[in-house]
Amino acid sequence: MSGALSTPVESSFTTTTSSSSTARVGTSKSACSGLQTQSQNDRSFLYNLFVGPGGGATLAGSCEILIFHPFDTVAKRLMFYHNRVVEMRSPAATLKNLDHVVFGKLKDRYTDTTTGALRPIPAVERLKHMYPGSTYAVAYKVLQRIMKFGGQPYMRDYLHAYHSNLFFRRDAQTGEFIRGGRGAMTLEATAGCLVGVCEIVLLPFDRMKVLSQTNKAAVHRRSIISVIQAEGITRLYAGATTTAVRNAAGSFLLFGGTAFAKEYVFKLENHRDATFMQNIVSSTVGGCVGVFFTSPMDVIKTRIQSQDLTKKISGWHVLVQTARLEGLSAFYKGITPKILTSAPRLVFSYTMTQYFTRVLRG
Numbered sequence: 001m002s003g004a005l006s007t008p009v010e011s012s013f014t015t016t017t018s019s020s021s022t023a024r025v026g027t028s029k030s031a032c033s034g035l036q037t038q039s040q041n042d043r044s045f046l047y048n049l050f051v052g053p054g055g056g057a058t059l060a061g062s063c064e065i066l067i068f069h070p071f072d073t074v075a076k077r078l079m080f081y082h083n084r085v086v087e088m089r090s091p092a093a094t095l096k097n098l099d100h101v102v103f104g105k106l107k108d109r110y111t112d113t114t115t116g117a118l119r120p121i122p123a124v125e126r127l128k129h130m131y132p133g134s135t136y137a138v139a140y141k142v143l144q145r146i147m148k149f150g151g152q153p154y155m156r157d158y159l160h161a162y163h164s165n166l167f168f169r170r171d172a173q174t175g176e177f178i179r180g181g182r183g184a185m186t187l188e189a190t191a192g193c194l195v196g197v198c199e200i201v202l203l204p205f206d207r208m209k210v211l212s213q214t215n216k217a218a219v220h221r222r223s224i225i226s227v228i229q230a231e232g233i234t235r236l237y238a239g240a241t242t243t244a245v246r247n248a249a250g251s252f253l254l255f256g257g258t259a260f261a262k263e264y265v266f267k268l269e270n271h272r273d274a275t276f277m278q279n280i281v282s283s284t285v286g287g288c289v290g291v292f293f294t295s296p297m298d299v300i301k302t303r304i305q306s307q308d309l310t311k312k313i314s315g316w317h318v319l320v321q322t323a324r325l326e327g328l329s330a331f332y333k334g335i336t337p338k339i340l341t342s343a344p345r346l347v348f349s350y351t352m353t354q355y356f357t358r359v360l361r362g
Contacts (some may be wrong), residue, residue, distance in 0.1 A: 055356065055357070055360045056352075056353040056355070056356035056357030056358075056359075056360060058142045058145060058146065059352070059356040060348075060349050060352035060353040060355075060356055061138070061141040061142050061144075061145045061349070062138050062141070062142065063348075063352055064141065064345060064348060064349055064352070065134060065137050065138050065141055067348065068341055068344075068345055068348075069130070069131055069134055069137055070130035070131065071337040071338070071340070071341045072137070072213075072337075073102075073130050073131070073132065073213050074101075074102055074130075074334070074337050075334035075335075075337045075338050076210055076213045076214055076302055076306075076334065077101050077102055077213060077214055077334075078098075078101055078333045078334035078337075079298065079299045079302040079303065079333050079334040080214040080215075080302055080303060080306045081101045081333065082325070082326060082330075083097075083326075084097070084326075085097045085098060085101060085333065102130075103121075103126070103129065105129075105216075106121060106125065106126065106129045107121070132212040132213050132216060133208060133209035133210070133211070133212030133213050136205045136206075136208040136209040136212065136224070137209045139205045140202055140205035140206050140209060143202050143205070144199055144202055147195065147198060147199060147202070148192075148195055148196075148199070148251075151195035151198065152191050152192050152195045152251075152255065153191075155191040155192075155194055155195050156187060156188060156191035159187055159190060159191055160187060164177045165177070167183040167184075167186050167187045167190075168183040169183070184259060184263065184271065185256055185259035185260050185263055186256070187259075188255040188256060188258070188259040188271075189251075189252045189253070189255045189256030189259065190252070191255065192251035192252060192254060192255030192256070193248045193249075193251050193252035193255075194248075195251060196247035196248050196250060196251030196252070197244050197247055197248045199247050200237075200240055200243055200244050200247065203236065203237050203239075203240060203243055204224060204228075204233065204236035204237065205224070206243075206305070207236045207237075207238060207239075207305045208224050208227070208236070210302055210305040210306055211305065211306065211309075214302070214306040215306045215307070215308070218308050218309055219309075224236070227309065231309050231310070235309045235310075238304050238305055238307070238312070238313075239300075239301045239304035239305050239315065241315060242297055242300050242301045242304060242315040243301050245297055246294050246297035246298055246301055249290075249293065249294050249297070250290045250291075250293075250294040251290075253286065253289050253290035253293055253294070254283075254286045254287055254289075254290040255286060256286065257282075257285050257286030257287075257288075257289040257290065258282045258283050258285065258286035259271060259282075259286075260285070260286075261281065261282035261285040261286065262274055262278065262282045265281075265282070265285075266278050266281075266282070280343070280346055280347055283346050284342055284343040284346055287342040287343075287346065288339055288342050291335065291338050291339055291342060292335070292339075295331060295332050295334075295335045295338075296331035296332070298334070299322070299330065299331050299332075299333060299334070300315050300318045300319055300322070300331075301315075302334075303318050303322070304318060
């Protein structure tokens with residue numbers, strides 16, 4: 001959701017990598033390889049996170065922005081637009097409206113104020129128009145992935161170790177918890193939900209990105225540091241409550257939907273045994289479910305963040321005004337590019353994470 005979220009595919013890869021490292025320790029055939037493996041295991045958590053799956057996901061996230069940022073820009077501009085875009089009886093009118101939403105401000109710059117004629121727009125300018133706030137997008141994506149990447153698996157293990165009674169029922173004879181089923185699905189979802197709420201600390205980067213995409217005049221020639229110095233950091237936390245709710249719900253549905261697909265579609269007793277394709281399909285299901293149900297909150301969040309830095313507006317005000325003036329369908333503006341890129345982003349992210357992890361580890 002990103003955009004708005006990191007994927008369970010990557011968390012699965014983290015576990016797989018860790019398990020394979022442990023297996024190599026137990027089966028090492030020489031003292032040299034044993035010492036080398038032990039040396040790797042003795043390294044700090046941060047080292048193993050960054051020079052490994054965490055570092056791989058960071059580089060993969062940067063590449064992901066390069067390819068998929070234009071889709072996010074289109075989605076954000078659609079969310080911010082207050083008029084009708086889709087004309088059911090006229091595909092041509094729909095395309096014209098879409099072109100106005102995406103390129104309208106760029107065309108205004110190339111329109112002669114006297115004659116009203118539109119001058120030719122260089123291709124490079126059109127391309128740049130689709131990548132506003134990309135620096136903030138990379139910073140947000142990288143930090144979000146590090147937080148989600150390291151957070152969800154550890155939160156899941158913590159809940160599993162100390163709060164299993166909340167998710168699993170005890171066997172009447174043995175007294176041990178019975179794993180799997182709805183409990184495993186709820187455990188994954190809850191861990192993702194708790195970590196998702198923590199991502200709110202990254203909101204300043206997200207707001208600068210959204211402003212660059214939808215209201216560039218508000219941050220023209222201004223950096224995040226200059227905004228904090230002039231306006232205060234609280235201005236960059238506009239929409240914090242809506243964002244926290246969206247992240248919590250989105251992460252819950254993402255990880256819960258993924259676990260549901262593995263449990264009930266692929267009938268996996270151990271979710272870590274999922275194949276590459278099973279991970280991709282399961283994560284796509286979770287991602288699409290999360291995007292669909294959190295889209296209204298994403299629209300509200302985007303409209304709050306798109307306001308001028310000096311203007312305050314509540315989520316409730318946006319909710320009421322949007323529903324009254326535009327109808328309920330307005331809460332699903334921008335959902336199409338997000339749904340269409342859900343599966344490709346997962347495949348790309350998973351593949352590139354594996355590649356960069358191998359490169360970093362030599």
